[in-house]
Amino acid sequence: MHDLQCESLSKRFGAYTAVNSVSxxxxxxxFFSILGPSGCGKTTLMRMIAGFEEPTSGDIRIKGQSVLSTPPNKRPVKMVFQHLALFPMMNIGENIAYGLRCRGENKADITRKVAQVLDRVGLPGTEQKQVSQLSGGQKQRIAIARCMVLEPDVLLLDEPLGALDLKLRERMKIELKQLQHQFETTFLYITHDQSEALLMSDNVAVMNAGQFEQIGSPQELYNDPKTGFVAGFVGDSNRWPGRALSVADGKVRVALDGGGEAIATAGDDRIAAGSTVELFVRPEVLSVGPGAENRLEGTVESLLFNGASSRILVRAQGGNLIEVGQAVMDGTNRVQPGARVDIGWSHGHGRCFSVSR
Structure with missing residues (x-):
């Protein structure tokens, strides 16, 4: 069963197409996320689902029923905005009760439902507190509680963590996922932050220039990208231009523009001998030392310490810059700037995509 279905949904503003036939x-x-860079159309898509924008074409169905003719306040969806839009002149209980009062519910039911939802978001007994007394994370939970007390079929979240500092944002990723499980409500989340989408989502749609490039689980997008855009946008990758020398059995032999050759898995069926390609290799799959199927020689330029995300930067002989992951910075594999090293990887850890030029 699907809570939300979008079919061939498009939105044009004059000659500009913001969303192009998305299904x-x-x-x-x-927990479904739409991930993409600024300007790709994800906010326009969400606004159409919420009813704030009218689609140029296509259909939106919630639990099987089209909502195209349903005004925003009558749709079984609620939306949490980036800046939360809590009412500063109201206390927490009044903020949460606002939608219930607009719906005409009686005072006793409103009091009961507000208390119940506050308990579920971990803030029991805070009805009389003012919004100004809340921390950033507490405000996030109140904004969600104000929506969830109305029992929507779908909760829309428009980059709700964007205004938080880094440490609080990391904690709220986990809290949002826990709240989604607790309420058992469908969450549609839009973000430009890949770590948010990968950590919280059951499925992610990667959006680019008004279209979906790929839909899949976080693991599928990371380990099996279907386009060069997805390979470059989801996770960190070394990205090297080159030319396909030969293609056979799903493998591509590539002459790298900066010098050297490599064998990689073909990412699409448009690659032919002589075509322009890009090779993507993630930093964590690279090893230091001889014996790998693919090998590039280079000089260590610098060590970038960032805990589990630490990197070393290696300048290959042909000029390409290589990021190598954390493992090579530990124990006997530790290297220093200026050292000459061999960087290696297997063909299965490299993905090659065709490039139109």
Whole structure:
């Protein structure tokens, strides 16, 4: 069963197409994210689902029923905005009760429902507190509680962590996922931050220039990207231009523009001998030392310490800059700037995509 279905959804503003024939289904009770750079159309897409923008074409169905003719306040969806839009002149209980009062519910039911939802978001007994007394994370939970007290079929979240500092944002990723499981409500989340999408989501749609490049689980997008855009946007990758020398059995032999050759898995079926390609290799799959199927020689330029995300930067002989992951900075594999090293990887850890020039 699907709580949300979008079919061939498009939105044009004059000659500009913001969303171009997008189709997807969101399973009931799942956490679905739309990931893409600024300007790719993801906010326009969400605004159409919420009813704030009218689609140029296509259909939006919630639990099987089209909502195209349903005004925003009557749709079974609620939206959490980046800046939360809490009412500063109201206390927490009044903020959460606002939608219930607009719906005409009686005072006793409102009091009961506000207390219940506050308990579920971990802030029981805070009805009389002022919004100004809340921390950033507490404000996030109140904004979600204000929506969830109305029992929507789908909760829309428009980059709600964007205004938080880094440490609080990291903690709220986990809290949002826990809240989604607790309420068992379908979450549709949009973000330009890949770590948010990968950590919280059951499925992610990667959006670029008004279209979806790929929909899949975080693991599928990371380990099996279907386009060069997805390979470059989801996770960190070394990205080297080159030319395909030969293609056979799903493998591509590539002459790198900066010098050297490599064998990689073909990422699409448009690659032919002589075509322009890009090779993607993630830093964590690279090893230091001889014996690998693919090998580039270089000089260590610098060590970039960032805990588990630490890197070393190696300048290959042909000029390409290589980022190598954390493992090579530990124990006997530790290297220093200026050292000559061999960087290696297997063909299965490299993905090659065709490039139109």
């Amino acid at each position: 997807f289904n969101v399973p009931r009770g799942s």
